[in-house]
Amino acid sequence: MKTFCALLILLSVAYSSFGQITGKVANRQQEPVPFANVVLYHTQDSSIVSGTATDEKGMFSIPEVSAGRFYLKVSSIGYTSLQSASFEITALNQHLEIFQLILSEENTALNEVVIAAKKEMLQHTSLGKVINVQSSLITKGSNALQVLERLPGVITDRRNNQLSLNGQSGVTVMLNGRRLQLSMEELMGLLENTVADNIEKIELITSPTAGYDADGGAGIINIVLKKSEGEGTTVNVSATAGYGYREKALGSLSLSQGFDKATLFASYSFLHEVGRSGYMGGGTSNRGFLPSPSRAIFSGISRKFVRAHTITLAAEYRLTSKTTLGGDIMYARNNTHNLADNAVTWEFTNGDYLGFSALSDGFQKRNNLVSSLYVKNKLSEQSQLNFDLSYIRYTSDSPALISSNYFDRQGNPMIPQNPIFTAGNRGESLSNILAGVLAIDYSLELNNKVSAGFGVKGSLAENRNDSKIERKLEESWEIDPRSQSAVYSQEKIAAIYAQWKYVLHPKSTIQAGLRYEYWQREVNLYDKPFTMAKLFPTVTYTFTPSDKATLSINYNRRISRPAYTDLISNLFYNDPTFVFSGNPLLKPTLTDVLKADYTTRGLTLGLSLQHEVHPILRYQITTNQTKDIGISSPQNLDYQKSINLFVSYPLSVTKWWKIWASSTTSLRNYKVSYSLKPAEKTFVFQNLNLSQNIVLPKNFEVELSGWYNFPFFEGTNHIKGFGVLNAGIAKKLPRNRGTFQLSLPDVLRSFGVHTHISGMTPIVFNISTVAHWRDESAFYQVVKLTYSRSFGKSTAHTLKRSDNEEKDRIK
Missing domain, CATH: 2.60.40.10 (Immunoglobulins)
Structure with missing residues (x-):
């Protein structure tokens, strides 16, 4: 010191x-x-x-x-x-x-909009990283979930509907700075419906201030949609045609209109996609409800037919020179048809044999509405008062029918004597989520060295799920007594925060904040509500020895709350001996992080110490009290400690060849107690991310991007290394007639995840299974061709909103 x-x-x-x-x-x-x-x-x-x-x-x-x-x-x-x-x-x-x-404003009227400068794809800030997704060729023809898969440090697990940031679970996703209070499954569906053409940038916030919600132990992913930026009228059109397993089509149209005191923005997108994914594997187990220990071979092929519509509207009006009123709304509608063929064969040690095949025919209709209204008041040159009111509504209807067949070793139909093997299942799940949030933020600049921010926030969310599962016994249907139905949950969060910034020296500043949050969740199936009140401090010291170097040291405390579907969810079946469910005993995760970041000439080095209490892992295998079925549900680890090293470097090989490389290395130690015996594990997690852009003559441009995760452990499981390489090429037509872009995601067809269940420690029923899941691109080469063009006029606009102003408004 x-x-x-x-x-x-x-x-x-x-x-x-x-x-x-x-x-x-x-x-x-x-x-x-x-x-x-x-x-x-x-x-x-x-x-x-x-x-x-x-x-x-x-x-x-x-x-x-x-x-x-x-x-x-x-x-x-x-x-x-x-x-x-x-x-x-x-x-x-x-x-x-x-x-x-x-x-002086430059009035330039163009027949077509010409982009004179392209933003760097990756930019570093004091809060984390900003990825300008429109600078990537691979963005065209993609959805938000596919874009997230390519970002440095972000891992999307579509098998299990999970997101992680720098290898850590517990990620909060925001849209235009507003937290989406949805379960991970529902969130993944919304991201799949969000067209990447409508995204301006994605912020990976790993050092949030006290002004942000405390939720999200690993950090925050903020998806910022496009808005109007100038006076005049601009129109952007984009159309994508593609093929993999089957056809893919995507179209988007956006309109921006800028006036002297107002801006308007509207967009519409349509998505049609037919995809395919699957898994296969095998292993051994000793399930007491089966005749004897067995070896099983299983597989599943899923075909998904998706049609989605998304409409976005945004407006901002300057009432006076000091007061601005704005609002935005996004409505997404999705119809998905899922067809899955599942099969299992059991070879029992007593010589018995049982074969099982089933067709799962399911539909899902989702409607999402995310809206907000805000007012910005510039009280003086030194102070500002902002009001923000947001409303989210989500509805889902998911009927499904599973038809089951059983056969003997010779393939002849048979009827098992064990009542657990039903002739089929059917069910329906009706979900309705409503959430309202009111936030008031006040910022004050006391002098040229001291500034402060204060705020209060309250949110109320209601979740209703009415579901039932019936099982077919001979020719009749009866309610499965293990299924849940008519679940009602209400969540209340009240928060207050104070944030201070002090300039110690022209080259150094310190920011300190404290956030208090009160959280209450009530579920109609339980007598007592769950309540928690916590303080969440954050401190950041920044030292800038020169205009080319910055050192930042940060400490913050965060929480990861389980979604209501993590606690209680409707059951669904993979096979008659195995179900997926929630965990009513799930605890929230508390995370403390101490980190240091040093940036110089584009090179970024980050080192952090992280301690998590009760981190949440989804899809872990346990059983019920009667031990008559296997259950996959969310579980808490006892703890996880990690030392993390992050390195990022942009390399300009020549004027026409740029490379962005990043690496995350983490030494982790965790303890698990939901296995047969408590066990600890220490291992090294390693992720590499690489993107390069090559500008060729005659307005051609090439992009190669990819990532690779080395082998790692996740709860009781071991996962082999896997990665993806993407390619894209663009041709800009002369006289600004538009751009053609060819996208080849996963050119090596390698997107497969190989998991050894119980590869870390033995689990219930002594299950030892190896499963290999593959995405569509691992089965077929996916090709997408996009044409995009812009029309209209653009001039500088007086209603300019900086990134920080947007963040202040949306906290």
Whole structure:
């Protein structure tokens, strides 16, 4: 600690021998211009000395300027570039403050919208990473879930409907900064319906401040949809045709209209897709309700027929120079037909044999509505008050019919004597989720060194699930007594927070926040509600020794609450001896993280220590009290401790070849007690992510991206390494007539997950099974061709909202 303090003192002394230039950039309406480029030049030879960008308030600072005569050049998209008068830095005048640099709006009317600059695909912030998905060729023709699969550190498990970030479970997903209070299965369905063409960027927030919900132990994934950004009218169209197992089609149309005081945005997308996935495997077990120990060989092939419609509307209006009113709404409708062929054969040690095959014919109709209304009030130059009201509604109807057949070793039909082997099952699950959230945030800049933010938030969510499962006995149907029905759950969360930022030195700042959350969940099947009240602190220290390097140290505490479907869900069958269900004894996960990040010249190094109490893993195998069936349900680990190293580096091989590489390495230790005996495991988790962009002559562009997870452990299971390589090529037509993009996801056809159930420790019934699940792209080469084009006029717009303003509004 003494060494570190001495280093800070030495840096402060060294800093005092240099000059500093600060100032503000604004437009003619006296509004700040965020993220404008400010470059310092020597007057004598016009050589570049240094440069920076304005923050969300239009402020900039250029430190470590030696004595001499200089001038500034300021530029920003949509504005005419500005060159300042020359000025001088001397020993007596080391700190120069430029009151305001005014940029003039550039009125440019185009027959077609031409994108002059392309954002870097991966950008680092103090909160985490920002991925500009529109900079990727692979985005075209994809949905939000497929885009998430390609992001550095994100793992999507569509077999088990799970998301993890940097190898850690407990991820909160937000849409435009609002938490989606859905179960993971319902969330995966919504992401599959969200067309990637409508996504502006995705934020991976691994160091959230106290202003964010405390939910999400591994962090937050925030999906930001496109909105209108300028005056005039722009129209974007996109059409995708593809084929894999069978046909795929996607179309989207968006309209942006900007006025002097208002912006409007509307989009519509349609998705039609027929996909196929499957699994196969085998293993041994000793289930007491079967004649004797057995060896089973099983398989399942699922065919999914999807039709989805999504409509997005957004508007913003400036009531006065200080008050802005806005709102947005997204409605998604999905109809899915699932056909699954499941088969199992049992070879018993007593010589018996039983074969089973079943056709599962299921339908699902989903309707999702996510909406918000907000007001931003700029009370003064130093303070702002925001109100945000959001409403979410989700409905789902999922009827299913399972027809079962049994046969002997010779393939002859038979009727098993054990009553657990039914002739079929049928059921229906009706779900209805309503959630309302009200948030009030107040920000205040006390002086040029101290700023603060305060807020309160309340949410109320209701979940209704009316489900039943019937089993066929001979020619009649009866209710399965193990199934749940008429489940009602209500969840209340109240939160209050305070967040402070203090500039210790021109090169260092500290942010500290404290969030208090009260959580209550009531379920009609239980007498007492579950309640929890916790404090969630967060502290971040940032040191910037130069404009090319930043060191950040952060501590935060988070919680991962189980979804209501994790606690109680309708049963469904994989085979007559095995069901999927919820776990009413599931506990929330509390996570403490201490991390340090260092960024210099694009290189990012991150080191973190993480401790989780009762982390949640889904689809773990246990049994009921009577031990007459196998149950796959969510379970808590006792704990998990990890040391994590993250490395990311953008490499420009040439002007036309860029590479983005990242790696996550984690040393983990965890304990599991829901197995036959408590067991501990220590292992190394390793993930690699690579993306490269190659610009070729004649307006061709190529992208290769991929990721690989080395072997790792998950609860009682061991998972082999797996990865994917994607490819895309684009051709921009002359005279801005649009772009053709060819996408080849999983070109090596490798997307398969190989799991050894009980590969870490023995589990119930001494099950030892190896299963291999493969996505559609592992069976067939998927090819997608997209044509996109933009039309209209675009000028700079006065209603500019920075990323930080958006975050302040949506917390």
